[in-house]
Amino acid sequence: MIDIKLIRESPEIVKENIKKKFQNEKLPLVDSIKNKDKEWRSLKAELDALRHKRNKLSQEINLAKKSGKNSSALLKEAKLLPKKIEEAEKKAEKLQEEILAQLKQIPNIISKDTPIGKDVSSNKVIRKVGKLPKFSFPVKNHVEIIEALGLADFEASARVSGAGFYYLKKELALLNQALIKFGIDFMQKQGYEYIETPLMLNESSIYASMDKKAIEESVYSIKDEDLNLIGTAEQSLLALHSQQTLPEAQLPKKYFSYSMCFRKEIGSHGINEKGLWRTHQFNKVEQFIFCLPKDSEKLYLELLKHSEEILKKLKLPYRVLEICSGDLADWKYRSADLEVYRPTTKDYGEVMSLSNCTDYQARKLNIKYSDKKGERKILHTLNDTALATSRIMVAIIENNQQKDGSIKIPSVLVPYMNGRKFIGRKSQSS
DSSP states (O other): OOOHHHHHHOHHHHHHHHHHTTOGGGHHHHHHHHHHHHHHHHHHHHHHHHHHHHHHHHHHHHHHHHTTOOOHHHHHHHHHHHHHHHHHHHHHHHHHHHHHHHHTTSOOOOOTTSOOOSSGGGOEEEEEESOOOOOSSOOOOHHHHHHHTTOBOHHHHHHHTOTTOOOBOHHHHHHHHHHHHHHHHHHHHTTOEEOOOOSEEOHHHHHTSSOHHHHHHHOOBOTTSSOEEOSSHHHHHHHTTTTOEEEGGGOOEEEEEEEEEEOOOTTOTTTTSSSSSSOSEEEEEEEEEEEOGGGHHHHHHHHHHHHHHHHHHTTOOEEEEEOOTTTSOTTOSEEEEEEEEETTTTEEEEEEEEEEOTTHHHHHTTOEEEOTTSOEEEOEEEEEEEEEHHHHHHHHHHHSBOTTSOEEOOGGGGGGGTTOOEESOSOOOO
16 A cells, blocks of 8 residues: 555645546545544544643652642542543544555556556557567467377366366476476576465465455455465565565565466456466466665566566567556556467467566555664565466467477477477477
């Protein structure tokens, strides 16, 4: 959530930002928060005065008793204070809860580089990289290719789990593992620290990464327990330093994690479509950074560079999109999607998502840093997909399909496939 000081001091900036995100229905929240905050601060001053009076009366009563003076009037006045303090505390607590609930609905301030637009049609193509494949034969989609090669069983997964799941078999399962190992090795070479995180988080931890509605539409919850399956390691990496203050000298903290991810995908188009493109369960290598506010934009570009290098090493044609204001999630300051080209759809599809969330996520979990003067301040968080294996496999299969029905393995993955250059071909010579 944003800093309430911004609403106190510059409500017009917050309102203008809401308008840029085409969320005018939220404009009344700004005045409501400002008024409630003013009332809360007045009540807090009243509480401080009541507590001061209680302490002063306590001292006066003790002095009166010691000097043998009549303290009945003082005692009578003192007896009224606890109830007044209790009522004021309850009112202040209720106001704080109301302010917090409304504050969580206010979107993050967006970047000057964010295009202004209502929906995905206004997302801006920054660049396109790589040559689009040309085929001398009719192209097949990834499901047709892998089923012909006996590399997956979608009927069995639908029978035991429902739509959006899969059984991977033989070389395709090994390709999945090759991508994970490649992603881990790549990120280690960048000097990031590898962490394997919990796959389940409690409600307060998992809600910190996104807004409540987004979480409810994507996260699987464990019945009768305060536990939820993570939809991305971003959520568990963010929670790692909750309620902590990190020394400035330790920043930035650069992490990456491999994990299984689980998503409901409520409202998503194509979840019932057979295949690996949109699934309820997938594998992902995630990048995550905690940093000083002054460094977050520089590190945003660093994360983007990593994702692009991975796609270049896999020799997949892709494009980079700057996400527009109306399509930008409320917790994000700035975001970019990396999309790979799919010859079967003759279009690009998202495989990586990069976000600078500035101090929005960290404030929810009270994650701070102490500067050289010892002052505590909220730090910034960033996250980015290194690679999600299922969609990358779709891109590899469809872009690298061969006339004989086999799949050419990207050269960077050949060592991870024990020297195998093709899937579905007896001869491994190129």
